[in-house]
Amino acid sequence: MGLCGSRPVGCVGGRLVPAGKRNRRRRRRSIKRRTSSLKLDSSSVHNRPQSTPTCAGRGSVDAAWFDSTSVLDSEFDDEFYSFRDDEVSTESENGKGSEAVELNNCGLLPNTCLPYLAAGPSVEKKRQINQGAPNLRRKASSKLSFKLKEGHNDPTTFSPRAPLQRPIAGTSVPHCPLEKRMPNCWSPIDPSVFKVRGKNYFRDKKKEFARNCAAYYPIGADVFLSQRKVDHIARFVELPAINPAGDVPSILVVNVQVPLYPATIFQGENDGEGMSVVMYFKLSESYSKELPSSFQEHFTKLINDEVERVRGFPLDSIVPLRERLKIIGRAANVEDLHLSAAERKLMNAYNEKPVLSRPQHEFYLGEKYFEIDLDMHRFSYISRKGFESFIDRLKLCILDFGLTIQGNKAEDLPEHMLCCIRLNEIDYSTYKSLGI
Template sequence: MGVCGSKPKGCVGMKNKLNLQKKRRRRRRIKGGPHHPSINRNRVEPSDPKDLAFTNPSFQGSSEAWFDPDAMIDSDGDDDEFYSVQDDVSQAGSLSNVVTPRFSNQVAYGNNTDSQVSCGDSQNEEQSRNESGSLHSCGFISNTFLPCLACDESLDVKKKPPSLTGSNTKKKLSITPSFKWKEGQENPILSLGKPILQRPIAGSQVKCSPLEKKMAECWSRIEPNIFKVRGRTFLRDKKKEFAPNYAAYVPFGVDVFLCPRKINHIARFVELPSVDSHGEIPPILVVNLQIPLYPAAIFQNEYDGPGMSFVFYFKLSENYEEDLPLHFRENIRRMIANEMERIKGFPIDTNASLRERLKILGRVVNLDDLELSATERKLMYAYNEKPVLSRPQHEFYSGENYFEIDLDIHRFGYIPRKGFETFQDRIKNCVFDFGLTLQGNKAEDLPECILCCLRVKEIDYTNYCQLSI
């Protein structure tokens, strides 16, 4: 046939195959010899460099590549050795010293692939940079796979991937700060030039109207039996029933005040009617509903800022002792006196104030008249008239002839705060029923009775003034 002078690819492949077979036969003979444990395998000559697999980058600490040809043959092309253990971005913002091939396309290399540079040789570090200053391969492995980043700390020009502390990442990872009202910053509602009220008469801001009359900017008395509460058999069947048709306190006035900061113990700054106190029950009950007017934040550490106070004034019912059952009157007395009660629990019993059983009853009466989206309507129908314990967002204050309860919505959770924020502009269109009761946890505390209740109709808080404190 003739000599294959041009050395086509088929001949080169056949030669490589024969060389591989010779190596395998030689290995079998060596391993089968009598002195197998003490054989010096370092004298085995490697094959053509073109047939060598890439060396493990973990052995890049010296200027010469060390390899075991037998290990390479037995590896069966296992690619796991090309990946370092720590090939992710570290917390310090840099890559690990040994970079895996999956990161090789994110690093800039030089164009000269013939340079043979050791990662530990400082004299060749300058030669490993091309004209643009980027790094070449470290000499063991081609630029295509592993760039030399192990010795880049001593270089003037450093090519680093974006770190976790970079400016762009900071913007993405930054947490929305909680709203903090700055001193001197004006609120658009509070800066309308309205007069500041100096000790107004309690209940002089919002007028009263009959319940059946459709009228905005007013309040009305309602019957307590419009609320559903725990009945006598609640502990057995978990069913609620309409409350008894009497309340401990009846309303006599409503005020709305704007305030740059929430006002606690607001009864000190208004003129309450002069009523003599008889017995342990104060004749006047003041409920201060503190509502925020600043945005809600998820990670909120500020619970004060611009807002308003809906202040409800109640007086003791004339038929207090005749109408209310003994257990409810006793619980009111104990709540005002801040008495403790024992609560059974596992593994031991605990003591808690009876004030922790104060419960808010609320409902929007005219849901069908409000412009609600499908999601808002679904949520409102699901949670309307749901009672909620006021703890721990409440405070209590006692005066000469009054008892005050502050309900702090500023300290409510993010979800209810956010829901109220989206609903804030529609308060002026709402007809809202409000009531308080003491939750009955034992059979002797049932049925639950109403402490106080009233209805407010379409209150536009922007029409009211600040209170001087």
């Protein structure tokens, strides 16, 4: 036929070329142009068009990029988990995440991965990327804090210490048998482990073990953290439904308010960060049978906030009977507390020594319960300072706690226990706050 002068499509050098060969030649020319441009300018990696097929393995650029953020994934996985999910979905919707998607694509040939040798960053560049990881963390944390301030997320979903909203009483501290030593739990104990004023105390000043009966027996315990001390805490928990028995409340709630801030000499500030150790007791079924009538009478007057005449010189005085409420605390495992010689001497002198709760107490009478709040925030400086040095050892201590009504007359003796409980190695840092 002769030569093709006009070189129509399909003619090369005056002869026809099949369509398949033409496409392969064009593809080879495009590959050469791309690889040459990659060698000349490494920045073209970020500007190349997207390719649909993904790579089975990552090249050097992929490894360098993921190394720069691996610190965030390993050290701050819990903190940034929700943040990353939100950001990735937002960026992909806005088209900002194209670079991250591009790093997972080949961009050259379908179903083929070629290494980007010339486009990979140098050793110095990798060092700069790794050094910039803290800046990435700071930027990510600032974005997270900004989102929280803006109100886009609920802070309670991020914090494991979300306040408890009207919890069931006694659910935070579990019960364990007395013979098993388990941390962060409570156990019932016999009232006879405490020493109280005996029948002849006013003559021989001797104390003896209490009778093995009490007005109330433990049914649960809670520990709540708070920024300020919580008064009348029974309002914020769900107490068990127990039918009242006579004129005496069926449930006794004891709320010990413990400060967790440093003690100061001047008592101008008696409120702040602390915890509430709350103990719940149920009225004994044999209350009216085992306890003497004098004790029952005094306890009824204490509930009703009645007063009594106290002999004194030069004049008698009228005082509330509630001022006779007495606290007994006893560390049952002194040998496990790792005390120094001076601390051991103080512990032996004051361990199980009764203390009148006045005037650092408050009383609240509900429909089926009677609450006693013992405010350690208002204790003396010496008492608070001593407890402050002991607070870190509380998680090692087996503490027996009890209440009694002090006998001021011979007819009031012997003293009887109002309630008692054992708290086993309470670590207050593991507990939550109470929603108010």
